[in-house]
Amino acid sequence: MTSEPTVRPGRPFFSSGPTSKFPDWSLDKLSTESLGRSHRSALGKSRLKYAIDLSRELLGIPDDYLIGIVPGSDTGAVELAMWNMLGARPVTVAAWESFGNVWIQDAVKQLKPANLTVLEADYGEIPDLASIDKGDDIVFTWNGTTSGAKIPNTDWIADDREGITINDATSAIFAQEMDWSKLDATTYSWQKVMGSEAAHGMLILSPRAVERIESYDPPWPLPKIFRVKKGDKINGAIFEGATINTPSMLATEDYIAALEWAKSIGGRSELVARADRASKVVLDWIEATPWLRNMVSDPAKRTNTGVCMVFQGEWYDGLSDEDKAAVPKKIVKMLEDRDIGYDFNGYRDAPPSLRIWCGSTVEANDVAALLPWIEWAYEQVKTELS
Incomplete structure (x- = not known):
């Protein structure tokens, strides 16, 4: 993907804590x-x-x-x-x-x-x-x-x-x-x-x-x-x-x-369903994206809230440890600067990664809108570090 996506998340809040306010909060x-x-x-x-x-x-x-x-x-x-x-x-x-x-x-x-x-x-x-x-x-x-x-x-x-x-x-x-x-x-x-x-x-x-x-x-x-x-x-x-x-x-x-x-909105069952819907968008995307893998190898143990992913592939594996650590940071900064998505870098003590919060207050369509931007930013970072 060489051109910027056109659809932006309506609510660009993907932090794993404090997490997004509920829709229409004021x-x-x-x-x-x-x-x-x-x-x-x-x-x-x-x-x-x-x-x-x-x-x-x-x-x-x-x-x-x-x-x-x-x-x-x-x-x-x-x-x-x-x-x-x-x-x-x-x-x-x-x-x-x-x-x-x-x-x-x-x-x-x-x-x-x-x-x-x-x-x-x-x-x-x-x-x-x-x-x-x-x-x-x-x-x-x-x-x-x-x-x-x-x-x-x-x-x-x-x-x-x-x-x-x-x-x-x-x-x-x-x-x-x-x-x-x-x-x-x-x-x-x-x-x-x-x-x-x-x-x-x-x-x-x-x-x-x-x-x-x-x-x-x-x-x-x-x-x-x-x-x-x-x-x-x-x-x-x-x-x-x-x-x-x-x-x-x-x-x-x-x-x-x-x-x-x-x-x-329907109580606990709907809260669980909302998290399931949002996380499924990310989980399916990771499986379809060759340069990413879920940090959790066993599907039965994968969360429906803070979904964590790490990078893979020949290009990434050939980077220095310093550049590997820079990849998610650069992606996140690029999209935060554009108000596309906030705070979705992996945890500081975790392996270099991205972590997208998909909990009950997040809309699945906002998650879906974020993902093409991550693909676009990844290509920019890949060009920069190659």
């Missing part, structure tokens, strides 16, 4: 009555509780699971779960990309629980999860945000498990169905699939997780923002609209607006 869609009010006021707590209740409804979370809004985005929620629950049993931490490796480092260098097993795999692969003992506590990432590799199923989690599962679901939840019967602590952040503002995390606890927290006191100190017990019992107020520290009510209203939009 500030005037946000309720503002809670702004300038205390989050502890009846109004403030009611809006926080409404965000929790809408989340439960849309995600189909069982009634006996607790849902809380916690500090520190998904990172804070995962670490809160790890700091409160690990150390009671043997632990396996499984990771296959950058963020999962953060949880490994937390376990290895910070918490240092006895009987720790680490399972790792390269980008695009998943370790042998079936090898995990059912007596272990398990920390894992449902969907590899920086590799595009997701777990294909939850068959590897035993129904009669003795340990608890801690599931970082931030780049999957709302776009992929969760198997709640296998999940004890599940976390996510507002700025991923729902495209809302950042800073706050969601913590979802099963009755088994609550029992662990109430029956176990870890040997390490807990920072205030990780403390979810009051005496020997879970602090139920945290899961009814109270928060450990002061939340942003503006961010809360933005999340509520996204949840209300999701409900208006």
Whole structure:
């Protein structure tokens, strides 16, 4: 392709986090009555509780699971779960990309629980999860945000498990169905699939997780923002609209607006379908493009959110490592400068790659409009580096 394409994406937002706002989002869609009010006021707590209740409804979370809004985005929620629950049993931490490796480092260098097993795999692969003992506590990432590799199923989690599962679901939840019967602590952040503002995390606890927290006191100190017990019992107020520290009510209203939009279009099933439609456009294009391959070799493990692709072919393979790393950066800059597509470079710690976010707030036709531009930019870069 030598000439510039003529069709431009209507919404050029392809970042994997914070992700695109929902279609037709605008500030005037946000309720503002809670702004300038205390989050502890009846109004403030009611809006926080409404965000929790809408989340439960849309995600189909069982009634006996607790849902809380916690500090520190998904990172804070995962670490809160790890700091409160690990150390009671043997632990396996499984990771296959950058963020999962953060949880490994937390376990290895910070918490240092006895009987720790680490399972790792390269980008695009998943370790042998079936090898995990059912007596272990398990920390894992449902969907590899920086590799595009997701777990294909939850068959590897035993129904009669003795340990608890801690599931970082931030780049999957709302776009992929969760198997709640296998999940004890599940976390996510507002700025991923729902495209809302950042800073706050969601913590979802099963009755088994609550029992662990109430029956176990870890040997390490807990920072205030990780403390979810009051005496020997879970602090139920945290899961009814109270928060450990002061939340942003503006961010809360933005999340509520996204949840209300999701409900208006058909709920969780339509959110999943939207991600499936957008990702299929990219997945099919990668298969038809000889100079690209999906970072994930097994189709059953390919995500429908942050689709990651690497370059291949005789021309690319002959480049220096420096030039190989420059190819995706140059493509992205060329298209960002033209306002065609923003923030779709691969993650900084991943192999040189492109990563196109196809989550539930993205339109499939915008993804389709981006791809010919990538082809055009690739040819420009190829000429420049040849």
